[in-house]
Amino acid sequence: MTTAEVFAPAKINLTLHVTGHRADGYHLLDSLVGFADVGDRLRLTNAAELSLSVSGLFAAGVPQDATNLVWRAAQAVGWTGHIALDKGLPHGAGIGGGSSDAAALLTALRAQGLAVSPELPLALGADVPVCMQAIASRMQGIGEQITPAALPTLPVLLVNPGIAVPTGQVFAALTERNNAPMPVDIPVFDGVEDCAGWLGAQRNDLQQAAISVAPEIARVLGDLGATRNALMARMSGSGSTCFALYPSMKAAHFAAYEIGAEHPDWWCVATELR
Template sequence: MTAAEGFAPAKINLTLHVTGQREDGMHLLDSLVMFADVGDHLTVTLSDTPQLTVSGPMAKGVPDGSDNLVLRAADLMGASADITLDKVLPHAAGLGGGSSDAAATLRVLSRLTDTPIPSDVSALGADVPVCLGNGAARMRGIGEQVTAARDLPCLHAVLIHPGVPMRTPDVFAAVGQKNNTPMPSEIPENLSAIDFIDWLRGMRNDLEYAAISQTPVISQVLGALTVTAGCRMARMTGSGSSCFGLYTGEETARAAEGRLKEENPGWWITATRLNAQP
């Protein structure tokens, strides 16, 4: 059988505004998402015996049974496959790794089986629809309203995960104010990277304070990013505990990566580009 490769990039919530809560408890969001050029890798082969093998530097703690989103995505496609998942992204880190893995699985199996991806993938999680698009996007509602965000610049960033996993339901439960203002109706287009970052500084991640109250090291991570040369802003992504810093260019981001790795050897740290052109 022919094997097919898939890439599952890290999902970065540049903004995450909590704008309400439904009667069923689901939270309403308004978030601007970009994807990094670092992520997990999949190798997929159609097989009569479905199987998932998890390998790579971040494989520890990742479930390899039927509850893994990769196998659930294969089931949704009605496909039986032998899948190897090379985990590069930390688990339960706020980087959308599981959702991105599921989206990549859907894309690869769609190619292998010449079968369209189902229109409703919500059973796999709220982040899977935006991860399917694999490009800069605005996601609203509970994640089902996805609009491509065009003419945005490539951003140079440093990602940090301090090694502490977070449970998303716990973070949302700790948010005190659930009806916050959304982003402006229009996201600015055709700005330089520096001007766009300055605009982002006026936005928020409404989960940040709640996450810090549960995991104070997040505040330490944000402080470490902020004091590196060339950092224009630092913010937590998703429900944590990963954070990102945005920089004036690739050279400053790489320099910050080196310094941060020297000072914090126990953290997962990588320089990356967001919204990089293929």
């Protein structure tokens, strides 16, 4: 490989059920995940030493050393080169930015013949295994159990109020850690409305805990739920990004206009989940 350019899509937790807490501190999860058409971009170039530069809308505050997950991923497989990361996703936002970056790098290097051990993705983080699949999936356990899921293409509006929410603080605020999982079988959905109706009966068990840490999330959810034609609204991951589903991309773009006009400082993107 001389140079490779890869895309790291946003990961959206359509559901997130916290089903247990292990003695080693890991939480057990049951989550339905989709991937958006928006994300970060990486340009990988071979070099004698490992280095990382960050640019883009959300470059500020992103580490450019071994504390960055994408650096750790490259180091773990013994690859040396320059990683140019174009940060299009807010960080600390519950949409798997760092995990998706690391997964995209590992996928690109594996395609070039570098060995990636089966244990490495999970060792880097609970979201990395599902991000390496980058397709709609059900993730269970501590992130190691991945099952592809059949979802219709979902028009969605993603909104982040510009607040980074530390995952550790959200889990610390969680009051109930042994909740019911999703149904055993995820149905085959007859379109967006059918899917949204089923999702509405599920949960994100971290949502209230995240609101206690960052109350602005409740405002985002309220504004999303009040947009015209919104089918359902929920927080993704541990926050602070929230989403709403719509019957069409036209409706999602109209909602983006509504939200953006009232909150021009919020990150607001209409896209599709797959």
